[in-house]
Amino acid sequence: MGLHLQHIGPLLAALATVWGVIAAIVMVLQRRSPAATIAWLLVLVLMPGVGWFIYRVIGPLRLERKRLKRQVARRLVADAVSAMASLNSAHAADVQIARVPIAQGEAPPLHAEAIELYLDGASTYDAIFAAIRAARHHVHLEYYIFEPDKIGTRLRDLLIEKARAGVLVRLIVDGAGSSRLSRRFLRPLRDAGVRVAWFNPVSIRWIRTRRVDFRSHRKIVVCDGRVAFTGGINISDKHSAEFGDAYWRDTHVRIEGAAALPMQRLFLEDWLFATTELPTQTPELFPPPTGAGAHVVQVVASGPDRAILPIHDTYFTVVTRAERRLWLTTPYFVPGEAFVTALCTAAMRGVDVRLIIPIRGDSRLIDLAARSYVPELLASGVKVFEYLPRFIHAKTLVADDDLAIVGTANLDTRSFRLNFELAALFYDATFAARLAAAFEVDQTASRPLVAATGKQKLGRRLGEAMARLLSPLL
Numbered sequence: 001m002g003l004h005l006q007h008i009g010p011l012l013a014a015l016a017t018v019w020g021v022i023a024a025i026v027m028v029l030q031r032r033s034p035a036a037t038i039a040w041l042l043v044l045v046l047m048p049g050v051g052w053f054i055y056r057v058i059g060p061l062r063l064e065r066k067r068l069k070r071q072v073a074r075r076l077v078a079d080a081v082s083a084m085a086s087l088n089s090a091h092a093a094d095v096q097i098a099r100v101p102i103a104q105g106e107a108p109p110l111h112a113e114a115i116e117l118y119l120d121g122a123s124t125y126d127a128i129f130a131a132i133r134a135a136r137h138h139v140h141l142e143y144y145i146f147e148p149d150k151i152g153t154r155l156r157d158l159l160i161e162k163a164r165a166g167v168l169v170r171l172i173v174d175g176a177g178s179s180r181l182s183r184r185f186l187r188p189l190r191d192a193g194v195r196v197a198w199f200n201p202v203s204i205r206w207i208r209t210r211r212v213d214f215r216s217h218r219k220i221v222v223c224d225g226r227v228a229f230t231g232g233i234n235i236s237d238k239h240s241a242e243f244g245d246a247y248w249r250d251t252h253v254r255i256e257g258a259a260a261l262p263m264q265r266l267f268l269e270d271w272l273f274a275t276t277e278l279p280t281q282t283p284e285l286f287p288p289p290t291g292a293g294a295h296v297v298q299v300v301a302s303g304p305d306r307a308i309l310p311i312h313d314t315y316f317t318v319v320t321r322a323e324r325r326l327w328l329t330t331p332y333f334v335p336g337e338a339f340v341t342a343l344c345t346a347a348m349r350g351v352d353v354r355l356i357i358p359i360r361g362d363s364r365l366i367d368l369a370a371r372s373y374v375p376e377l378l379a380s381g382v383k384v385f386e387y388l389p390r391f392i393h394a395k396t397l398v399a400d401d402d403l404a405i406v407g408t409a410n411l412d413t414r415s416f417r418l419n420f421e422l423a424a425l426f427y428d429a430t431f432a433a434r435l436a437a438a439f440e441v442d443q444t445a446s447r448p449l450v451a452a453t454g455k456q457k458l459g460r461r462l463g464e465a466m467a468r469l470l471s472p473l474l
Contacts, residue, residue, distance in 0.1 A: 079258045079289055080108040083296045087427055091402045093321065094427050100317045101300040104310045107265075109427060111293025113257035117406070117434050118231070121239030124252040125151060128221055128229055131254070132158055135223040137284040138168040140267045142199075142220040144177035144408075145234035148185040150243060152235050156185070160192040169194040170279075172270055174216045175201035177234075197274035199420075214304050217419035218408050219252075220267050225287045228260035229253065230424055231406050232331075232393050239393075249387065249442070251329075251394035251435075253406045253424055258289040259297035266301050266422060296427040302409075303420035311409050311423050312416035316342055318399050322351050327398040327439045329356040331391065333370040334412040340373050344380035352383075356442055359386040366412070378451045385446035392442065395423075396435055404432040 087094050087109060098109050118124040132139050139162055146152055163169045171189070173181060175198045186196055199216040221229040231252030237243035239250055255263075264285060272278050279285065302311040319326060319342040326346055333355070347353040355377070361367050374384055397405040407423030409415035426432065 079110050079293075082292070083109040083111050086111075086296055091427055093323075094403060097314065097317050097321060097403070097425070098298055098427070101298065101310045101314050104308050104313065106300045106310050107262035107298065109296045109298040109425075110259040110261070111257055111289065112255050112259040112295040112297045113290065113293045114254070115256070115295050115297065115426065115428070115431055116254040117431065117438070118233075118252040118254070119250075119438050120241065121151075121233055121247060121250060122242055124229070124231070124233050124250075125155075125240065127254055129155070129158060131221065131223045131227045131229070132162060134227075135162060135167055137224050138170070138222075140170050140220070140222040140264065140271075142172040142216065142218050142267055142270055143235050144174045144215065144217045144219065145236055146171075146173045146178040146181060147234075147236040147238075148181055149237045151237050151240060152185075155235055156189055159194050160188055163189075163192040163194045168279075170267075170271060171196045172199050172216065172267070172274055173197075174199045176215055177217075195275075197271060199270060199274050215419050216270060217415065217421050218266070218270070220263050220422070222260060222264045222267055225264050225285050226256060226260060226290075228255045228263040230255075230263060230408060230422060232395050232408065246390060248391045248393040249389070250392075251396050251406055251438070253426075255297055255424065257293045257295075259293070259295070259299065259424075261286055262299035262301075263422070266299075270420070295431070298425040298427070299422060300407075300425065301420070301422045302416070304418055305420075309416055311407070311421055312339070314423065314425070315339070315397070315405075315411075318397065318403065318405070319343060319346055322346055322399045324351060324400050325398060325436075326351055326353045327356075327436060328354070328411065329392065329394045329396045329439065329442065330411040331358055331361055331393045331395070332366050332410040332412045332415075333357050333373065334366060334414075335373075335416070336413060339411070340376065343382055344376060347377075347381035353381070354383045354385065354439070354443070356385045356387050356392065356439070356446055358392045359388055359447075360391070362391065374449055375451065378449065384449040385443055386449060387442060387446045389445050394442075396439070398432055398436045398439060400432075402429045402432055403427055404435040406435070 084095065084098065087098060102108050116127065118127060139159065141159075146155075148156075159169050159171065169189075171194060173196070178198075179202065189196055200214055219230055219232070219234060229252060232250045233239050233252045238246070238248050241247045268279065268285075300310050300314050302309055316339060319339070326343070343353055343355075357370060361370075377384055395407050395410055399405075404426045405423050406426070407421065409419070409421035409423055415421050426435075
């Protein structure tokens with residue numbers, strides 16, 4: 001008994017057809033972008049067994065978690081109204097940009113009493129350490145990468161000192177990005193009373209219930225609810241020239257005042273997700289503004305716990321509304337067709353569009369995918385530069401003369417759709433000028449890319465084409 005050989009082929013074909021139909025239904029019901037849907041179908045159909053395992057690990061699109069109610073105290077409502085009025089009188093065009101994330105449930109623009117820009121790790125760490133030393137009630141930190149190296153040890157010891165002095169210290173580290181942290185390294189923190197939580201830890205038990213590549217890519221420090229830091233700089237020796245010549249070029253910001261409070265809310269949401277605990281809502285967590293503040297800042301967040309894409313949509317709006325200048329820096333450029341089209345059409349209508357990317361990143365696949373977009377950018381008039389001295393990790397944008405963005409999000413599908421990210425929008429001409437000046441310094445250390453005059457080698461073209469095909473999954 002058994003199947004005849006001539007029956008095996010048709011049976012396998014029938015099983016493959018059924019599998020293809022099931023995979024197609026699952027992918028369509030996920031309501032992903034068409035490019036991502038097609039990419040996943042290729043993976044599932046061409047590699048049924050391996051593809052299904054990959055899908056189980058990184059496939060399910062949504063991560064369910066509780067979100068804090070967005071109840072804003074009256075004092076912050078008043079501050080938001082005042083900040084919007086300031087925008088309307090000084091930069092009326094920016095009001096429409098601000099309304100996009102507001103319509104998606106994000107915080108409105110708020111006033112900041114002080115804002116600072118940092119262009120290297122050493123100055124960033126000095127400022128963060130100073131703010132932590134000055135904290136009297138609490139210190140909240142959330143990092144994608146926290147390394148047990150020299151700077152990580154210094155920060156750990158400072159947090160231990162503050163906890164022993166009676167300051168409440170809470171630390172969230174990402175389960176993948178901070179995987180080198182050991183129990184031995186963390187034990188002194190916990191012994192001193194520091195609360196440490198892992199965001200989406202990677203383990204066999206969690207893989208069964210959660211997609212493992214939903215990561216918190218945020219970098220947040222909040223001290224006493226009044227001072228906050230964010231940007232591209234993690235806790236790692238790689239970010240500081242103090243620890244070697246191969247340090248990364250990066251950008252970070254300090255925000256003081258009411259505009260720091262949205263980052264406090266984001267930290268508490270992530271703490272609730274990681275621990276299922278919510279700290280008691282004391283006045284010290286959300287202190288009232290001490291002054292009106294001369295700066296207007298809007299914090300926008302996004303993550304895979306929502307179907308909408310606030311950071312992507314905000315960036316897209318900025319690009320499509322720019323009139324004179326769009327200067328962008330990103331270490332990873334795999335943004336998708338719509339965003340590339342927006343950049344190209346901005347350049348074609350006369351906007352000065354410039355993009356700085358690293359000459360070599362830390363992922364060959366992403367480098368290939370990024371280079372696949374360059375020919376159409378150049379053909380449309382976008383100026384693309386490769387930063388030469390070292391890896392550039394900054395995530396920044398300058399639009400026209402009065403808007404600047406510094407955040408944790410890269411210009412890629414992972415940041416726009418899969419990671420928990422945040423971006424700080426500065427509606428401030430002086431701050432925009434400072435960030436533009438930093439961009440020009442970086443540009444002088446970069447080489448411009450030019451359109452190829454001949455055919456590229458087949459291997460290079462094929463590599464870029466395949467990487468671009470997989471870009472919705474990167």
